[in-house]
Amino acid sequence: MRIVQKYGGTSVGSIDRIRKTADIVESELKAGNQVAVVVSAMSGETNRLIGMAHEMDPHAHAREVDAMVATGEQVSAALLAIELRRRGIKACSLNGAQAGFQTSGSHSRARISNVESPKLVERLENGEVPVVTGFQGVDAEGNITTLGRGGSDTSAVALAIAVKADVCDIYTDVDGVYTTDPRIVPEASKIDRISYEEMLEFASLGAKVLQTRSVELAMNYNMPIHLRSSFDPIQGTLVTQEDMTMEKAAITGVAYNRDEAKVTIMGIPDHPGIAANVFGPVAEAEINVDVIVQNVSAQGHTDITFTVPRGDFAATMELLKTACGKMQAKDVAGDDSVAKVSIIGVGMRSHTGVARKMFETLAREGINIQMITTSEIKVTVVIDEAHVDRAVQALHRDFGLESAG
Amino acid sequence: MRIVQKYGGTSVGSIDRIRKTADIVESELKAGNQVAVVVSAMSGETNRLIGMAHEMDPHAHAREVDAMVATGEQVSAALLAIELRRRGIKACSLNGAQAGFQTSGSHSRARISNVESPKLVERLENGEVPVVTGFQGVDAEGNITTLGRGGSDTSAVALAIAVKADVCDIYTDVDGVYTTDPRIVPEASKIDRISYEEMLEFASLGAKVLQTRSVELAMNYNMPIHLRSSFDPIQGTLVTQEDMTMEKAAITGVAYNRDEAKVTIMGIPDHPGIAANVFGPVAEAEINVDVIVQNVSAQGHTDITFTVPRGDFAATMELLKTACGKMQAKDVAGDDSVAKVSIIGVGMRSHTGVARKMFETLAREGINIQMITTSEIKVTVVIDEAHVDRAVQALHRDFGLESAG
Numbered sequence: 001m002r003i004v005q006k007y008g009g010t011s012v013g014s015i016d017r018i019r020k021t022a023d024i025v026e027s028e029l030k031a032g033n034q035v036a037v038v039v040s041a042m043s044g045e046t047n048r049l050i051g052m053a054h055e056m057d058p059h060a061h062a063r064e065v066d067a068m069v070a071t072g073e074q075v076s077a078a079l080l081a082i083e084l085r086r087r088g089i090k091a092c093s094l095n096g097a098q099a100g101f102q103t104s105g106s107h108s109r110a111r112i113s114n115v116e117s118p119k120l121v122e123r124l125e126n127g128e129v130p131v132v133t134g135f136q137g138v139d140a141e142g143n144i145t146t147l148g149r150g151g152s153d154t155s156a157v158a159l160a161i162a163v164k165a166d167v168c169d170i171y172t173d174v175d176g177v178y179t180t181d182p183r184i185v186p187e188a189s190k191i192d193r194i195s196y197e198e199m200l201e202f203a204s205l206g207a208k209v210l211q212t213r214s215v216e217l218a219m220n221y222n223m224p225i226h227l228r229s230s231f232d233p234i235q236g237t238l239v240t241q242e243d244m245t246m247e248k249a250a251i252t253g254v255a256y257n258r259d260e261a262k263v264t265i266m267g268i269p270d271h272p273g274i275a276a277n278v279f280g281p282v283a284e285a286e287i288n289v290d291v292i293v294q295n296v297s298a299q300g301h302t303d304i305t306f307t308v309p310r311g312d313f314a315a316t317m318e319l320l321k322t323a324c325g326k327m328q329a330k331d332v333a334g335d336d337s338v339a340k341v342s343i344i345g346v347g348m349r350s351h352t353g354v355a356r357k358m359f360e361t362l363a364r365e366g367i368n369i370q371m372i373t374t375s376e377i378k379v380t381v382v383i384d385e386a387h388v389d390r391a392v393q394a395l396h397r398d399f400g401l402e403s404a405g
Numbered sequence: 406m407r408i409v410q411k412y413g414g415t416s417v418g419s420i421d422r423i424r425k426t427a428d429i430v431e432s433e434l435k436a437g438n439q440v441a442v443v444v445s446a447m448s449g450e451t452n453r454l455i456g457m458a459h460e461m462d463p464h465a466h467a468r469e470v471d472a473m474v475a476t477g478e479q480v481s482a483a484l485l486a487i488e489l490r491r492r493g494i495k496a497c498s499l500n501g502a503q504a505g506f507q508t509s510g511s512h513s514r515a516r517i518s519n520v521e522s523p524k525l526v527e528r529l530e531n532g533e534v535p536v537v538t539g540f541q542g543v544d545a546e547g548n549i550t551t552l553g554r555g556g557s558d559t560s561a562v563a564l565a566i567a568v569k570a571d572v573c574d575i576y577t578d579v580d581g582v583y584t585t586d587p588r589i590v591p592e593a594s595k596i597d598r599i600s601y602e603e604m605l606e607f608a609s610l611g612a613k614v615l616q617t618r619s620v621e622l623a624m625n626y627n628m629p630i631h632l633r634s635s636f637d638p639i640q641g642t643l644v645t646q647e648d649m650t651m652e653k654a655a656i657t658g659v660a661y662n663r664d665e666a667k668v669t670i671m672g673i674p675d676h677p678g679i680a681a682n683v684f685g686p687v688a689e690a691e692i693n694v695d696v697i698v699q700n701v702s703a704q705g706h707t708d709i710t711f712t713v714p715r716g717d718f719a720a721t722m723e724l725l726k727t728a729c730g731k732m733q734a735k736d737v738a739g740d741d742s743v744a745k746v747s748i749i750g751v752g753m754r755s756h757t758g759v760a761r762k763m764f765e766t767l768a769r770e771g772i773n774i775q776m777i778t779t780s781e782i783k784v785t786v787v788i789d790e791a792h793v794d795r796a797v798q799a800l801h802r803d804f805g806l807e808s809a810g
Contacts, residue, residue: 015460049480055420056484057491064490067498068483071476075454078473079461085469086462093472097502098547142503 006156009043041072062107073133101137150211176237251345267330411561414448446477478538506542555616581642656750672735
């Protein structure tokens with residue numbers, strides 16, 4: 001097998017951790033596999049470097065911040081290569097330029113356009129272990145770029161695609177994706193296999209195990225991602241294309257996000273363009289609007305309700321109160337103690353009545369649903385934050401997830 | 406004027422120091438000059454990185470140590486570029502690869518073979534300030550290399566030659582070369598102008614203001630070096646080719662080095678090959694032999710005396726005592742409390758009696774000369790370390806250096 005492994009900041013966070021990481025690399029080599037590694041910076045290092053840049057200038061030039069920050073991975077990659085060499089393994093560190101990671105020129109959030117390193121495959125076939133810096137590349141002019149937070153996952157998937165790896169192993173401090181948060185439901189079980197689409201829904205709900213872009217990229221090239229723990233490298237969760245032959249459970253997991261606030265604009269005159277009037281100023285303030293519900297119009301007026309991240313609640317209320325008069329709306333109301341709960345699963349496509357079952361469960365628990373949105377493989381409700389634990393527990397039980405995984 | 410400036414670790418050692426360094430860059434630009442900058446790593450950073458590499462593996466692979474250590478300059482270059490940008494100056498950091506520094510492949514002590522960056526001159530002509538990482542480059546295979554301690558001086562001179570600069574300003578924490586150490590002779594004066602050859606002699610005597618290789622390179626291409634203080638950027642010392650039209654003083658300065666030990670092998674049978682027998686094992690142990698004196702043979706036997714750095718004294722004695730029997734030498738004696746005192750000056754070429762005057766001065770002070778060596782522009786004596794201060798003071802006075810500079 002040809003494997004690309006990715007290790008996050010904690011896995012290379014100290015001399016000791018790097019030695020343990022080298023153990024995993026070595027055991028894969030001993031098992032007869034070819035291994036390329038992608039590393040993040042040592043945990044804390046990226047923040048230290050950004051802090052220094054911003055102490056110099058809070059509006060530090062993005063090109064230069066990228067050049068600084070990119071050094072973090074160069075250090076961790078070299079340290080891991082040193083440890084592998086110490087064990088007699090032919091390893092060498094490669095930074096973004098050396099590994100041929102070509103990106104767009106947008107600093108601090110560049111996108112990988114190509115990985116062009118003809119020598120990488122040759123190195124792998126010679127039993128060498130390239131240790132590549134994650135999170136970075138160079139643009140067409142040779143400027144150093146970074147991919148944005150979590151970008152190392154995307155680097156790993158891109159490298160796996162470039163060298164035609166069999167799998168991209170992403171090592172982290174959790175051992176996979178769970179049917180729900182084990183802190184809320186102790187019976188939550190690890191999901192052995194999950195589709196790219198489901199993983200994207202989990203990721204967008206704040207399951208911070210994988211960067212969304214890395215899953216999209218893997219999906220586009222059908223590169224399997226194996227999410228696993230570097231503390232205990234047992235079987236984790238395999239993120240892969242939907243397996244049509246398998247009998248599907250109705251849902252795969254229950255996700256939630258407490259970081260939500262709800263804003264309602266009441267009694268807006270209902271005519272074309274009102275949504276633009278409402279969301280224009282919010283978008284300009286770079287506030288990320290999530291669930292949006294517009295009520296059926298009554299007497300020429302309507303209500304619009306939407307959710308924003310809780311940290312943006314005050315700014316959003318301020319903004320809309322100002323805009324209220326201009327929109328001829330009656331009032332603006334808000335609630336910053338709501339939460340989202342979602343059920344996710346490709347099985348929904350073939351199982352009917354999944355949403356109804358969700359609503360029945362919540363009704364039986366006496367939990368009021370404030371908003372609802374659905375996608376093909378997800379049903380999301382917005383509820384009072386106080387009821388999150390009870391909702392997640394009841395849904396996990398009623399959909400029979402204790403026995404899943 | 407087109408100027409290449411080099412700043413050492415203390416000049417970029419903190420946010421505050423970097424702002425002061427940017428002041429100097431800005432003032433040169435305001436004076437209508439074109440400026441390119443070469444920086445060292447923030448003081449302490451190189452040692453921190455090497456320490457980490459050696460904690461991982463005391464015999465860490467040199468290629469990887471270079472990759473780690475090179476990040477130090479990348480960070481300081483980016484920080485200075487951030488500060489210059491904050492002031493509205495078009496600046497950009499460039500690492501060794503980006504600036505086109507091509508080197509030999511010998512890691513940790515690579516030599517610059519070429520600086521190939523056609524865009525640098527264009528940038529300078531556009532009023533941009535390239536901030537280039539010192540101390541590093543890439544070899545023909547694209548591996549990151551470093552030049553060895555003090556290599557940033559050489560980087561700066563190489564860059565100055567490549568962009569055809571008028572002068573290479575080397576900023577440090579001293580404001581130039583002095584006629585002697587002001588801690589010993591308070592009347593020591595700054596030398597306004599010194600030849601490359603004299604500078605090389607000062608440097609080899611432990612005047613750690615400039616790396617020897619940088620002076621050799623500047624001499625080969627006749628690139629003037631202006632040694633000056635970043636704390637107080639007044640006129641420093643200009644290192645340049647010998648000016649034939651100037652009236653020369655007999656000597657330019659008095660230098661000394663206390664870090665010396667003396668070893669004598671007595672009564673070696675005098676036949677061809679004895680020097681090889683003596684210095685072979687010493688060279689193999691990578692001990693740097695300096696002054697060597699061989700006495701005239703008497704009754705078929707001779708004595709050889711030489712100096713080594715004091716830190717290598719014990720090892721040298723050990724080595725030679727072992728080799729003594731093989732060489733059929735009578736005995737080995739040593740003294741680890743000697744020092745070198747030198748007078749240096751291109752004026753010696755045209756002034757006669759300089760050496761004699763030196764010996765007379767020392768004789769009058771009652772200082773015994775243990776060894777003597779001379780070059781065209783230098784006379785060096787080895788004396789008891791206890792007499793160094795008195796020797797330096799007397800020579801500085803007798804050669805009239807208080808009024809020099």
